[in-house]
Amino acid sequence: MSLLVAITQWEPEPWIERFRRLMPERAVIALGEPFNPAEIRYAASWKHPPGSLAALPNLQVLFSLGAGVDHLMGDPQLPAVPVVRVVDDDLTNRMSEYVVLHCLMHLRRQRAYDAQQRQKLWLDDRFQPGAHHVRVGIMGLGVLGQDAARKLKVMGFDVAGWSRSPRSVEGMATFAGAEGLDRFLARTDILVCLLPLTQDTRHILNRSVFARLARDGRLGGPVVINAGRGGLQVEADILAALDDGTLKAATLDVFKTEPLPPQSPLWTHPALTITPHNAAMSDPESIAVQIAEQIRNVERGEPLRNVVDPRTGY
Amino acid sequence: MSLLVAITQWEPEPWIERFRRLMPERAVIALGEPFNPAEIRYAASWKHPPGSLAALPNLQVLFSLGAGVDHLMGDPQLPAVPVVRVVDDDLTNRMSEYVVLHCLMHLRRQRAYDAQQRQKLWLDDRFQPGAHHVRVGIMGLGVLGQDAARKLKVMGFDVAGWSRSPRSVEGMATFAGAEGLDRFLARTDILVCLLPLTQDTRHILNRSVFARLARDGRLGGPVVINAGRGGLQVEADILAALDDGTLKAATLDVFKTEPLPPQSPLWTHPALTITPHNAAMSDPESIAVQIAEQIRNVERGEPLRNVVDPRTGY
Numbered sequence: 001m002s003l004l005v006a007i008t009q010w011e012p013e014p015w016i017e018r019f020r021r022l023m024p025e026r027a028v029i030a031l032g033e034p035f036n037p038a039e040i041r042y043a044a045s046w047k048h049p050p051g052s053l054a055a056l057p058n059l060q061v062l063f064s065l066g067a068g069v070d071h072l073m074g075d076p077q078l079p080a081v082p083v084v085r086v087v088d089d090d091l092t093n094r095m096s097e098y099v100v101l102h103c104l105m106h107l108r109r110q111r112a113y114d115a116q117q118r119q120k121l122w123l124d125d126r127f128q129p130g131a132h133h134v135r136v137g138i139m140g141l142g143v144l145g146q147d148a149a150r151k152l153k154v155m156g157f158d159v160a161g162w163s164r165s166p167r168s169v170e171g172m173a174t175f176a177g178a179e180g181l182d183r184f185l186a187r188t189d190i191l192v193c194l195l196p197l198t199q200d201t202r203h204i205l206n207r208s209v210f211a212r213l214a215r216d217g218r219l220g221g222p223v224v225i226n227a228g229r230g231g232l233q234v235e236a237d238i239l240a241a242l243d244d245g246t247l248k249a250a251t252l253d254v255f256k257t258e259p260l261p262p263q264s265p266l267w268t269h270p271a272l273t274i275t276p277h278n279a280a281m282s283d284p285e286s287i288a289v290q291i292a293e294q295i296r297n298v299e300r301g302e303p304l305r306n307v308v309d310p311r312t313g314y
Numbered sequence: 315m316s317l318l319v320a321i322t323q324w325e326p327e328p329w330i331e332r333f334r335r336l337m338p339e340r341a342v343i344a345l346g347e348p349f350n351p352a353e354i355r356y357a358a359s360w361k362h363p364p365g366s367l368a369a370l371p372n373l374q375v376l377f378s379l380g381a382g383v384d385h386l387m388g389d390p391q392l393p394a395v396p397v398v399r400v401v402d403d404d405l406t407n408r409m410s411e412y413v414v415l416h417c418l419m420h421l422r423r424q425r426a427y428d429a430q431q432r433q434k435l436w437l438d439d440r441f442q443p444g445a446h447h448v449r450v451g452i453m454g455l456g457v458l459g460q461d462a463a464r465k466l467k468v469m470g471f472d473v474a475g476w477s478r479s480p481r482s483v484e485g486m487a488t489f490a491g492a493e494g495l496d497r498f499l500a501r502t503d504i505l506v507c508l509l510p511l512t513q514d515t516r517h518i519l520n521r522s523v524f525a526r527l528a529r530d531g532r533l534g535g536p537v538v539i540n541a542g543r544g545g546l547q548v549e550a551d552i553l554a555a556l557d558d559g560t561l562k563a564a565t566l567d568v569f570k571t572e573p574l575p576p577q578s579p580l581w582t583h584p585a586l587t588i589t590p591h592n593a594a595m596s597d598p599e600s601i602a603v604q605i606a607e608q609i610r611n612v613e614r615g616e617p618l619r620n621v622v623d624p625r626t627g628y
Contacts, residue, residue: 090444093444093445093446093470094442094444096469097418097421097422097444097445097469097470098422100414100418100469101415101418101419101422101424104411104414104415104418105415105419105424107411108411108412108415110415110419113587113588113589113590114428114587116590117581117587117588120574120576120578120581120582122572122573122574122590123590128408128592128595130404130407130408130411130597131407131411132407151468151469154465154468155410155411155414155465156407156411258436259436260434260436262434267431267434268434273427273428273431274427274431275427276427276430276436276437278442281442283444
């Protein structure tokens, strides 16, 4: 009944320490330590080395430690067990903090004031649009997208959403699929991408999508915020769209290659705001508590929650 | 039954144009145009020249065109008529946009990421506090303060308020007067000042107040946001407190002298964010509609709304 914790790119210790404290009755093994493969019933992964979970004959459940499960899908030897994704109030709140912050920065022209401050310039700029003049479009209407939408509406923004398959969300216009995308983009001034990365969504933030965003908005051009995954965006298209005015500005938390390499031209583009993939951080405490609870429930014969659908990949 | 419009420091034309359109039955006179003083029944002011409203024998009401009426109080010949202040949903929403934006910028360490971006640095900084870890204290619990508090709570912040005289606000701890100030400051990580400028509040943002803010918070030191009036703050105290670590950062929309002079050291302090007094702009359309409506109501014998209490000055 042991738990194997397989983490790369993050510090594993905070996770191991918490799992041991929460499940003192159970062996918690960090990948790299010696263990008997037959004892492993559960695995918890953040970007585990491909193949490292392949020879676990009694594995029952694989837990993802971060939002999204795309980091698991590159493993051709991924075990054929249920994969559980993180749905966590704390992570959801942090994502909404990020989305509301960056929508407000674009609405309130913070980068223009930053530039004026550097120049010691006091420019009267009284007639800014209010949030109700600005249309935010959220791609991805899962738990994260719906929470961000609700909070953006409280701030006064005019919010709509798009998802791959139709979803109705109270108090919000929603669009779906390829056939709904045009109308969604045409009414969007700030495009916020919170989609999962799947075969269907890879490179969805591309030149053709940017060109279909609203041109009649109050921000002086459309804006893109990607807090999903780097694989959703075509980075060369973002740079070209910023340079030719198809986009006015963009905020990116995620990148094709992370950490973003120092030679990337994204770092220095004046219309780009870059954050180091921490829009919504996994809090080990909160997420470890949930995983320990799911393990207890499974052993009592209760169903797992938040299991990934293998057909859609999220 | 004419309206005299007395504006300095803003463009008067948008106001004049709107008043004329909204009240075609009435003469709308811009200060500087010839007029018969006995005809003036109403005046609308933004920083009118002192004395310019003194000789209007039939003046009944003086309307302020912006939030706050402190700009009127410097006129020793201010006519002894009811003064009406602006209470406007649009202005309220804009102030809350500003307050939530700048609280989130401090919470989410946006200035640290700005600096990292300039250096092309990708630093893992996963364990940031969430909004629920951070205590915002709002000084001033009028319409603006209450709306900002509500929206900050939706974002997850731990919000309390302080006002000169006791106020109870549902779902929020409130403190009042000199005797409540210590406890309020001791539980505040981000101090947001939305007070009116009166004899009682002048220079309230001073070294003694900064020194009493929480030292045990999750932001690495207390933060001040002033979106009220420049006269509320002692600018030398803000700079000294930033330099010696009493404050971690500050965001200022208002200043003792506006426009902020180029030689002011505030412009270049790395822990200061400066905006050009536009946190909450008066929208001529929205405010002119309200004033026209109040004039109609008065002439029907109905009471004025939002009249300033001459004892408190707001």
